[in-house]
Amino acid sequence: MRPKAAKPVIIRGRELGGDKPLICFPLVEKTPDAVLEETKTAVGGSPDVIELRSDAWNFITDRQTSLNMLKEIRRLTNDIPLLLTCRSHLEGGFQKVASKTRDVLYMEAIENNLVDIIDIELINGYCKIQKLKQITSSNGVYLIVSFHDFNKTPSKEVIFATIAKEIAFGGDIAKVAVMPQSMEDILTLLSATLLARREFPETPLITMSMGALGSITRIAGWLFGSDLTFAVGVASSAPGQIPADDLKKVYQVLYDSYLGN
Numbered sequence: 001m002r003p004k005a006a007k008p009v010i011i012r013g014r015e016l017g018g019d020k021p022l023i024c025f026p027l028v029e030k031t032p033d034a035v036l037e038e039t040k041t042a043v044g045g046s047p048d049v050i051e052l053r054s055d056a057w058n059f060i061t062d063r064q065t066s067l068n069m070l071k072e073i074r075r076l077t078n079d080i081p082l083l084l085t086c087r088s089h090l091e092g093g094f095q096k097v098a099s100k101t102r103d104v105l106y107m108e109a110i111e112n113n114l115v116d117i118i119d120i121e122l123i124n125g126y127c128k129i130q131k132l133k134q135i136t137s138s139n140g141v142y143l144i145v146s147f148h149d150f151n152k153t154p155s156k157e158v159i160f161a162t163i164a165k166e167i168a169f170g171g172d173i174a175k176v177a178v179m180p181q182s183m184e185d186i187l188t189l190l191s192a193t194l195l196a197r198r199e200f201p202e203t204p205l206i207t208m209s210m211g212a213l214g215s216i217t218r219i220a221g222w223l224f225g226s227d228l229t230f231a232v233g234v235a236s237s238a239p240g241q242i243p244a245d246d247l248k249k250v251y252q253v254l255y256d257s258y259l260g261n
Contacts, residue, residue: 002019003224005197007202008204009172011081011117012079014081016228017204020222020251021221022049023047023048024048024050025231026230030058032065032069039076039077043076045245049228050081051084051230052085054084054086055097056094060097063108066105067109071114074114083115084109084114085119087148106118115141116141116142118141122162129171130169130170133170143170143171143172144175145166145173146174147176148176149178150210152179160199164196173203175207178214180210189207193205193224205227219254231243
């Protein structure tokens, strides 16, 4: 059996870290109307999780419009888990967003019970992450601590150390996304994932190599301990994401042959 998490995270009935990986659809539209249409389309694809890439919003600085948007998305998505991400421009964000703007958005989303998971980059540092962790924990929201390198794949040791740090800083879920330059880089990411799963068996992991070269990790990464993959339900948020319908078919083949389901 695949190396799954010893303590899966249960989010609105979905098991992150269980036998099968979850599929997440990112939403990346910019305007209010487009975001709502994208949400409706995504819901029709029956994703396990929906990611709201609020760093793409052209209204992100409008506090009330952003809050109303979250409320409407929560209504439209019913019981689909929502992951709220305001990605830093330093790690692939669509635009530069002031940290105060992101902080306010995160706080209001958490306090109004509008999202289930929050993503914050490791580069924010221990104190900021811990402050957010205290708020998410007290409100029943899970925290992803993440790291993205769009230029290269660090060594196995560095990737493992990064995951260890994400967990130590308070991550309920640890995430690493890197850019491969060779097939060996693919093996490095998968090997680091397997090592992290064995060393941190209780923590769900999300790992991937990006780009066309890394797309195999979005298919097979779950066999090494990655618990969620991002797929194109409506649009792509990172290079190498696979159309959701195609990914589901491949997963079913793997389930049938590997798990015997």
